Structure formats: C-alpha cells, structure tokens
Amino acid sequence: MDMNHGSGTLLSLFIVFVAAQISAEIAQRLKLPGVVGEIVAGCVVGPSVLGWVRPTEALDVLAQIGVVLLLFSVGLETRLDDMQRVGRRAFAVAVLGVIVPFALGSLWAHGSGYDWAKSLFVAAAFVATSAGITARVLQELGALKREESRVILGAAVIDDILAMLLLGIVTALQSGDELRLSHLALVLAEAVGFVVVIGFVGARVMRRASRLLDAPINPLSPLTIVLALCLGLAFASTQFGLAAIIGAFLAGMIASETRQRETLERQTQPLIALLAPFFFVMTGAQVELAQLASADALLALGVVTAIAIVSKLIGGGLGALGLGARGALIVGVGMIPRGEVGVVVASLGLAAGVFTPITYALIVAMSLLTSVVTPPVLAMLLRCAADAPSQNPKPPDHQ
Amino acid sequence: MDMNHGSGTLLSLFIVFVAAQISAEIAQRLKLPGVVGEIVAGCVVGPSVLGWVRPTEALDVLAQIGVVLLLFSVGLETRLDDMQRVGRRAFAVAVLGVIVPFALGSLWAHGSGYDWAKSLFVAAAFVATSAGITARVLQELGALKREESRVILGAAVIDDILAMLLLGIVTALQSGDELRLSHLALVLAEAVGFVVVIGFVGARVMRRASRLLDAPINPLSPLTIVLALCLGLAFASTQFGLAAIIGAFLAGMIASETRQRETLERQTQPLIALLAPFFFVMTGAQVELAQLASADALLALGVVTAIAIVSKLIGGGLGALGLGARGALIVGVGMIPRGEVGVVVASLGLAAGVFTPITYALIVAMSLLTSVVTPPVLAMLLRCAADAPSQNPKPPDHQ
Numbered sequence: 001m002d003m004n005h006g007s008g009t010l011l012s013l014f015i016v017f018v019a020a021q022i023s024a025e026i027a028q029r030l031k032l033p034g035v036v037g038e039i040v041a042g043c044v045v046g047p048s049v050l051g052w053v054r055p056t057e058a059l060d061v062l063a064q065i066g067v068v069l070l071l072f073s074v075g076l077e078t079r080l081d082d083m084q085r086v087g088r089r090a091f092a093v094a095v096l097g098v099i100v101p102f103a104l105g106s107l108w109a110h111g112s113g114y115d116w117a118k119s120l121f122v123a124a125a126f127v128a129t130s131a132g133i134t135a136r137v138l139q140e141l142g143a144l145k146r147e148e149s150r151v152i153l154g155a156a157v158i159d160d161i162l163a164m165l166l167l168g169i170v171t172a173l174q175s176g177d178e179l180r181l182s183h184l185a186l187v188l189a190e191a192v193g194f195v196v197v198i199g200f201v202g203a204r205v206m207r208r209a210s211r212l213l214d215a216p217i218n219p220l221s222p223l224t225i226v227l228a229l230c231l232g233l234a235f236a237s238t239q240f241g242l243a244a245i246i247g248a249f250l251a252g253m254i255a256s257e258t259r260q261r262e263t264l265e266r267q268t269q270p271l272i273a274l275l276a277p278f279f280f281v282m283t284g285a286q287v288e289l290a291q292l293a294s295a296d297a298l299l300a301l302g303v304v305t306a307i308a309i310v311s312k313l314i315g316g317g318l319g320a321l322g323l324g325a326r327g328a329l330i331v332g333v334g335m336i337p338r339g340e341v342g343v344v345v346a347s348l349g350l351a352a353g354v355f356t357p358i359t360y361a362l363i364v365a366m367s368l369l370t371s372v373v374t375p376p377v378l379a380m381l382l383r384c385a386a387d388a389p390s391q392n393p394k395p396p397d398h399q
Numbered sequence: 400m401d402m403n404h405g406s407g408t409l410l411s412l413f414i415v416f417v418a419a420q421i422s423a424e425i426a427q428r429l430k431l432p433g434v435v436g437e438i439v440a441g442c443v444v445g446p447s448v449l450g451w452v453r454p455t456e457a458l459d460v461l462a463q464i465g466v467v468l469l470l471f472s473v474g475l476e477t478r479l480d481d482m483q484r485v486g487r488r489a490f491a492v493a494v495l496g497v498i499v500p501f502a503l504g505s506l507w508a509h510g511s512g513y514d515w516a517k518s519l520f521v522a523a524a525f526v527a528t529s530a531g532i533t534a535r536v537l538q539e540l541g542a543l544k545r546e547e548s549r550v551i552l553g554a555a556v557i558d559d560i561l562a563m564l565l566l567g568i569v570t571a572l573q574s575g576d577e578l579r580l581s582h583l584a585l586v587l588a589e590a591v592g593f594v595v596v597i598g599f600v601g602a603r604v605m606r607r608a609s610r611l612l613d614a615p616i617n618p619l620s621p622l623t624i625v626l627a628l629c630l631g632l633a634f635a636s637t638q639f640g641l642a643a644i645i646g647a648f649l650a651g652m653i654a655s656e657t658r659q660r661e662t663l664e665r666q667t668q669p670l671i672a673l674l675a676p677f678f679f680v681m682t683g684a685q686v687e688l689a690q691l692a693s694a695d696a697l698l699a700l701g702v703v704t705a706i707a708i709v710s711k712l713i714g715g716g717l718g719a720l721g722l723g724a725r726g727a728l729i730v731g732v733g734m735i736p737r738g739e740v741g742v743v744v745a746s747l748g749l750a751a752g753v754f755t756p757i758t759y760a761l762i763v764a765m766s767l768l769t770s771v772v773t774p775p776v777l778a779m780l781l782r783c784a785a786d787a788p789s790q791n792p793k794p795p796d797h798q
Contacts, residue, residue, distance in 0.1 A: 007638065021620075058460035216424050217433075228413070271670065273619045
C-alpha cells in the first residue's frame with residue numbers, strides 16, 4: 001500500500017538514531033561520555049555539514065519527549081528526602097550561579113555596544129542551566145546517588161525558577177513598562193508553589209498509591225500511569241512558566257516513592273534508549289558553523305564561552321564550597337551547560353529585536369559549546385572522585 | 400525558562416495518552432479488547448465530538464512510530480520457520496482475500512454510478528487489510544502462537560504486496576496509459592524480492608549475529624541495534640512500495656532469531672505501551688461523524704461496510720478452509736479491518752479526482768468501522784477456540 005508520504009520522516013528518524021548510536025559508541029571508546037558523541041553526530045548530519053537531517057516538527061517533538069523522559073528517569077533515581085537534605089546548598093548554588101553569570105554577561109554585552117536595558121536581556125541568556133546534558137552524564141556514570149549530583153539537580157530546579165523570573169524582568173525592561181513587583185511576586189509564588197506542592201504533596205500521595213498503580217487490567221499499568229503523570233506535570237510546569245523538564249523531573253521524583261520504583265526504572269530505560277538520542281542529536285543539529293567562519297567571530301565566541309564557563313564555575317562552585325574543593329568543582333562544572341535553554345532565550349531576544357544576528361549566533365554557539373565541553377570534564381572529575389576515597393562512591397551500573 | 404512554544408503539543412500528548420488508558424481500561428472491563436477503547440477514545444477527543452485533539456504532524460509521527468514498533472514487536476513473537484509452514488495457506492488467503500473484495504467493491508462502485516475504470520479504483524480501497532489492529536488483538540489475547548495468527552500475519556504481508564500492485568494498475572487505468580506488464584512485473588519482483596531476501600537472508604545473518612549485538616559498550620545495545628534495523632527496514636519497505644509496517648514486521652521476525660529475543664520482547668513492551676496508543680487514538684480521531692449525519696449516508700455506509708466485511712470473510716475464509724470451520728472464520732475475521740490503509744487509498748482517490756467527497760467519506764468511515772467491529776468478534780472467537788480443544792492453545796500471558 002502506498003504510504004510514501006511518511007517515508008521521508010522515517011528516513012530522518014533512521015539517520016538520527018543510527019548516527020547517535022555510532023557516535024556514542026565512538027565517544028565511549030575514546031573514554032568520553034556517549035552524549036558528546038550524540039551532540040557531535042547532530043552537527044555532522046545536520047545542516048552545517050552533511051545536511052542529511054533538517055529540524056522538523058516531527059523531530060522536534062521526539063526531541064522534546066526524549067528530554068522529558070530523560071529527566072523523568074533521572075527523577076526516578078532521586079529521592080525527595082535526599083533532595084531536602086541538600087536543599088540549602090542547592091539554593092546557594094542556584095542563586096550564586098545566576099548572579100555571577102548575569103553580572104559578567106551584562107558587562108560583556110554593554111562592552112559590546114548594547115545599552116544597559118538590552119545588555120540585561122543578553123545577560124539573561126548566560127544564566128540558565130540546561131539540566132538534560134549534566135543529568136545524562138551523571139546517569140551514564142552511575143553517579144546520581146552522589147551528593148554533588150543531588151546538589152546539581154536541586155540547583156537546576158531552583159535555577160529554572162530564577163531564570164524565568166529574570167526573563168520576565170528583562171522583558172519588561174525592554175518595553176519600558178513599569179516593573180510591577182506585585183506581579184513578579186505572584187509569578188514567583190506560583191512557580192515555587194507548584195514545585196513545593198507537587199514535590200511534597202505528590203510524594204505523600206504516591207507513597208500510598210502503590211496499590212492503585214496495579215489496579216488497572218493492563219499489566220504495564222504502573223508504567224502507563226506514571227507516564228501520564230509525567231506528561232501531565234511536564235505540561236503543567238509550562239503553565240507556571242517553568243520548563244517542561246522540571247515537571248517531568250518532579251513526576252519521576254514522586255514516582256520513585258512507590259514500591260514499583262525498580263520496575264519503573266527498568267521499564268523506562270528502553271524509552272530513553274529510543275528517544276533521548278533525538279534530543280541530543282537535534283541539539284547538535286542547531287549549530288550553524290557558517291555563522292562562525294571568521295577569525296573575529298571565533299575570537300568573540302571564545303570570549304563569550306569563557307565568560308559563560310568561568311561565571312558558572314565561580315557562582316556554582318562558591319555555593320558548593322562546603323562539599324570541599326573537588327565537590328565544589330564538580331558542582332560548578334555540572335552547572336555549565338546552557339544547552340537548549342540558552343538557545344530559547346536567544347531566540348526570544350532575536351524575535352524581540354533586542355539581539356543582533358551575530359549576538360544570536362554567538363549565544364547559540366556558546367550554549368552548544370558549553371554543552372559539548374562539559375561532559376568530558378565532568379566525567380573525568382567524577383572518575384577521579386570515584387577512585388579517590390569519597391563520601392558515597394558507587395560503581396557505574398547504568399548506561 | 401519560557402518553553403511555552405511546545406506546551407500545546409505536550410497537552411495534546413497528555414490528552415491522547417490519558418484518553419487511551421482510560422478507554423482501554425473501560426473496554427477491557429466490558430470484556431472488549433483494549434484497542435477498541437483506544438479507537439473510540441480517538442473519536443471522542445477528536446474533531447468530531449470534543450475537538451480537544453486535532454491531527455498534527457507531531458501526533459502523526461508518533462502514531463506512525465507506534466504502529467511500526469507494534470508490528471516490530473509482533474514480528475519478535477513470530478518465527479520464520481512457523482511462517483514458512485503456513486506459507487501456502489497464507490498465500491491462498493491473501494489472493495482470495497484480494498479477489499473477492501475487489502470484485503464486489505467494483506460491482507458496488509459501478510452500481511453507484513462510477514464508470515468501470517473509476518469503479519476499479521474505488522474497489523482498490525476495499526482490498527487492503529490493516530495488519531495493525533488484528534495484530535494488536537492477537538497480541539493482547541496471547542494468541543500469536545496459534546496457527547490462525549500465523550496465517551493472518553503471512554497473508555497480511557502478501558496482501559500488502561498484491562494491494563500495492565493493484566493500486567498501480569488502477570492508477571494507470573485512470574490516465575488511460577497503456578498498462579505496461581513488464582513494469583508491473585518489475586514492481587512485483589522488487590517487492591517479493593525485498594520480502595524474501597530480508598526474511599531468509601536476514602534470518603540467517605541474525606542467527607549468527609547474537610554476539611555482535613552485545614559488542615557495543617551501551618548495555619542496551621541489542622535493543623538499540625534492532626530498533627535501528629526496524630527503522631531502516633520500515634523506511635526501506637516504503638521504497639519498495641510497501642507499507643512501513645511490513646518492513647518493521649520483517650525486522651522483528653528476523654530479530655527473533657537472536658538469542659536476545661526474550662530480553663528484546665520485554666524491552667519492547669514499554670515502547671509499545673507509550674507509543675501504540677497514539678496510532679489507535681489518531682485512527683479514531685479521523686472519523687468525521689458530521690459527514691454521515693443523514694439516513695441516506697448511514698444506509699450507504701451500512702451497505703459499503705457489509706460488502707467490505709462479507710467479501711473479506713468469504714475470500715479469507717475460503718483460503719483457510721483447511722483449518723476447519725472455526726479456524727477459517729478466525730482467519731476471515733482477522734482480515735476484515737481496513738484501518739489506515741483504506742483511508743490512504745481513499746485519500747489518493749480523492750486527490751486524483753476519482754472519488755466523490757461522499758464516496759471518500761463512506762470509504763473512510765467503512766475503514767474505521769471495520770476496525771472497530773473486528774476486535775470484539777475476533778476476541779470472542781479466540782476465547783471460544785481457547786476453551787475448546789484446539790491445535791495449539793496458549794493461555795493469555797501478554798498484555
């Protein structure tokens with residue numbers, strides 16, 4: 001039967017998936033995290049080099065589901081109690097990890113010729129951490145139970161709330177609207193309320209819901225119910241101005257309170273294996289190498305990336321000094337990737353007429369560069385930390 | 400961080416997934432196959448009733464991946480040896496199951512006022528069987544090991560080849576082009592060659608490839624490699640004019656020759672649980688109830704659906720008479736659903752200016768109606784057959 005209308009999509013899916021598997025394997029043979037291979041694979045098969053794959057709505061939705069499920073599975077390996085224990089430290093990491101990049105970013109933007117109002121918008125693109133990339137590296141190395149990992153994950157949630165607020169503020173500044181503190185306070189209260197209510201009430205409900213998960217006839221019902229919860233909370237968190245992955249992470253975290261947790265972890269792995277590569281490959285496919293094909297542009301990219309890296313390292317690291325020098329370094333490095341979040345802010349800035357095209361290209365390239373350079377460094381630090389006597393080492397047992 | 404550009408899609412995903420779970424549960428409590436619930440859920444949340452979900456590229460691609468993975472998992476439960484054993488019978492079922500509906504369909508179309516050339520095109524929409532729906536029912540009831548199931552699956556593959564040829568013939572007839580038999584022979588040879596080479600050579604290669612599947616570092620590599628194979632063969636089969644699900648089924652069948660088969664079966668279940676509902680819900684969402692809101696239209700639909708059902712029952716059943724009366728009935732019923740395949744032919748006919756809008760609406764409604772009425776009847780027949788002493792009963796152990 002003629003079904004060729006969908007065959008182009010099937011070919012893209014095949015190329016993306018195979019490129020991801022081959023590159024991840026090569027990266028791992030080179031002792032790099034597999035995710036580096038997947039992002040590089042995206043650069044190669046994407047428009048910049050081979051042009052075999054172009055971003056389409058179909059690939060975008062698979063990428064989004066991939067990262068949502070990834071954060072869900074990371075949440076499944078995270079207990080609320082453990083997160084509470086690192087709460088204050090995660091808060092310090094998030095706050096300092098927002099302030100330092102924001103300050104350095106706005107200085108750079110002002111130095112590049114933007115007025116102060118616009119500089120603050122540009123600086124907002126330096127702020128937000130993309131939890132997906134770090135979470136995948138931590139998961140790959142079986143390091144999610146480490147205290148540093150919990151601090152990073154907790155800080156990523158808080159970071160997202162702060163970044164959303166900041167984006168609201170700098171957007172209001174552009175239009176010259178009066179900054180309504182009462183409105184900002186409401187936005188903050190809603191976002192914090194969402195996270196706290198879902199986290200605490202959700203965990204309490206889930207602890208008692210284990211039997212209900214087995215009630216449906218479908219033998220896979222525990223999985224399908226928590227997947228529905230994951231999609232629902234991912235959507236709900238966007239309604240509170242937060243990233244979809246925050247809701248997915250919370251869904252996983254509260255689902256980990258059920259007694260079906262281990263089955264759920266095992267059943268989620270094939271989903272991640274199929275769908276997460278789409279996220280990382282499509283992240284890499286967004287790099288526009290042509291935009292950066294001049295010495296000036298490369299120099300500027302070097303400066304921007306250095307600011308992005310150093311500022312998060314200082315901000316995040318300072319907040320985590322209590323974990324010792326190595327722990328603070330791991331946390332600081334873990335907060336570096338800007339990933340798709342930086343790209344989103346840059347897109348908003350371009351659409352609002354604030355960013356020049358070259359600033360846009362720089363911020364996008366910086367976001368992706370920070371995502372590629374972080375995983376190898378983080379992996380090296382974690383491997384050293386696992387060899388050395390540490391607080392809670394754990395051999396890698398996850399993919 | 401503001402990610403609201405994707406939140407509409409997330410909401411659709413959530414609605415489709417939850418509606419599927421709830422309706423499947425209700426259907427199963429009513430002793431109906433879960434898939435009936437999922438198709439009805441699609442009618443309800445789709446444009447015809449609630450209008451909460453509209454077909455989009457994103458949902459379409461998930462539906463397509465869902466049915467591809469479903470047929471892959473059905474293939475995983477199918478051995479080449481068993482298929483060879485039923486080969487002749489499956490061939491008879493496929494050929495008679497094409498001839499009878501094609502003959503009755505063209506008589507009906509001519510009686511409705513179409514000239515003969517156009518009538519043959521309309522009749523082509525009566526021909527093709529949609530394997531997805533029957534396969535899901537057989538899987539749900541754990542009946543894939545029954546001889547009738549193997550005959551149905553084998554016939555579905557051959558049926559798809561014949562239907563593709565037929566569509567080529569009737570399309571050529573419309574333009575008054577000379578029918579080039581050499582071209583048709585080539586198309587047939589290519590399609591048969593694809594299926595035979597992939598089936599036989601693939602199975603032989605896979606039997607020896609078990610160790611290679613474990614070679615990559617990724618512990619889930621057996622799964623990721625066969626998923627890549629599934630996507631690749633699904634695409635390849637569209638290049639030979641066949642449906643993507645034929646390639647996916649072949650990929651599953653040859654993957655079942657590896658020693659990782661049981662692990663693969665288990666790991667595929669969560670993928671089906673997440674993605675297959677999108678196929679069935681989106682199938683239901685395509686029903687346009689408004690088109691059929693007159694007594695005349697309903698009467699015509701009754702006639703068309705009766706022809707579609709009776710012709711497959713006779714054609715398929717005659718081919719399987721050697722299985723005894725009940726076996727022949729099971730096979731005949733199993734070949735009834737037209738599903739998305741009938742919809743595709745109707746769309747082609749509408750685009751080619753051959754179908755009138757009312758014929759289009761009738762064929763689409765018939766395709767979906769045959770998909771909804773078949774599962775309960777098939778389930779009833781299979782349950783009776785399992786109770787009665789039969790050739791190879793097997794208790795339901797799958798979802």
